Amino acid sequence: MQGALTFDEIQKLVKENNRSKEFSDEFVICLIWKETNFNPSRTNSQTITGLMQISKGAVDMVNKLTPAGTHFEHADMLDPATNIQCGTLYLDIAKNKLGGIDASFGTGKGYSKSIHTCEACLKGDTAHPMVALHKIHL
Template structure:
């Protein structure tokens, strides 16, 4: 095996470090692009439905990591992981003709349907001091589960979180609220 001198070894280390830094930088740029390419659409739609765009962004991050082609384990679709049933409610409310499940892969349609659904859930729980845990539980686990947990816990968000019987839903709510309120 051929020995290399110190100068050559340092050049190899230097260029490997440069390559690593470039790869990390490109990865970071790609991530930032993926996260922020829907900002305008999120802000416009959030204003329309009177929901904080940071909450919508936090929810999209948790649901799909900003992948508009994401399909969930229960066939939820797109950025906000909308079920076909929820999307049909939105389509019926807004007289969207010829709605198809595949329309949910369109970011604009998905964000409109998902933000509408979230806004409706927030309004339903607006009598609570902090309606967001209740609304996010409804978004994730369905209205009947959220109502059952609320009946067991009263108006306190803390007691509500303790009453949520699905660990995945508790983690879902905590993840979104941490990202929304703390900017993680």
């Protein structure tokens, strides 16, 4: 089991693997922090796995709704780069086809509000990223 990654490690992974056309790197970083505190080994059940807590259903949906040649296996969601690639594609699907991330990714209405607040904070104060991230869990 791998422990939590640092902010710098997550930032690099997100920059290299964010496939979203809708969500900024800062948003993805904040979502990962909210979901797992940067721990890529985190599982919430047998079906929700990795940094972005990707479910088997989300992996299946990404495979079904992305261009040919894009394919993921749920068993690979513990790999941080793969998890971010699949998870960011799923974010776009959630926003555009499933009624938003509050309805399809989080725990209900208002889920994304703290993530958007964190995103704005990260964009405005890159010198102190952990200050923005810790606001999510207050």
